[in-house]
Amino acid sequence: MGLLSSSVSIARYRVEGKFESSILESVRNGLTKNIISQIEDEYAEISVGWTPLESEFDPDFEKFSFSFGTYFVFSLRIDKKSVPxxxxxxxxxxxxxxxxxxxxxxxxxxxxxxxxxxxxxxxxxxxMPSTPNTYDVMWDYENATVLFFSTQKAANEELETLFKKSFQLKLIRLFPFTMIENSLTLKDEEKDLAANLASTKLLR
Known part of the structure; x- marks a missing residue:
């Protein structure tokens, strides 16, 4: 499931850091240098890299756009091989x-x-042919947020690692508690109250 699917699973991230040079060129360079590499006819068990949203099997960021208004949209592809x-x-x-x-x-x-x-x-x-899995990424640079269209643990870990390698920016996964911790509108005592919340069992 991805950005254009009727049903999606989404993980939210906050982006820590900024580019010092041209934003568009920095993103283009990061994507281009970390395009998915083919592992057919190779021993490698896994290959992880970026592909354009429009063309997951022709990863050419010169041919296909990744910039849409204030958003950068592209995909993470993970190819895996395994022999039973x-x-x-x-x-x-x-x-x-x-x-x-x-x-x-x-x-x-x-x-x-x-x-x-x-x-x-x-x-x-x-x-053995590799099995590809593609997950879409929508990056709002102005608001420093990323939507990743998967909640699978392994896919999210690969995203965080490759994002840091490609752009030298860190992704912070947003859960309710991390959102509270980084809130600018909540007071310290309110954050402390939220941090000490515990689940309650409701019995009939």
């Missing part, structure tokens, strides 16, 4: 049988089996 353990087990067993026949032996050592498993895993990982 049963498939690895099957191919390892077949390779062990083949090795035993070739060497006319009754068994292989533990290290030999480990080497076979490592080679099989690497081979299958290179052959």
């Amino acid at each position: 353990s049963k498939i690895i087990k099957k191919h390892v067993a077949l390779e062990v049988i083949k090795k035993l026949k070739e060497t006319h032996r009754d068994f292989l050592s533990k290290n030999e089996k480990k080497d076979i498993k490592d080679l099989i895993t690497e081979k299958l990982m290179r052959q």
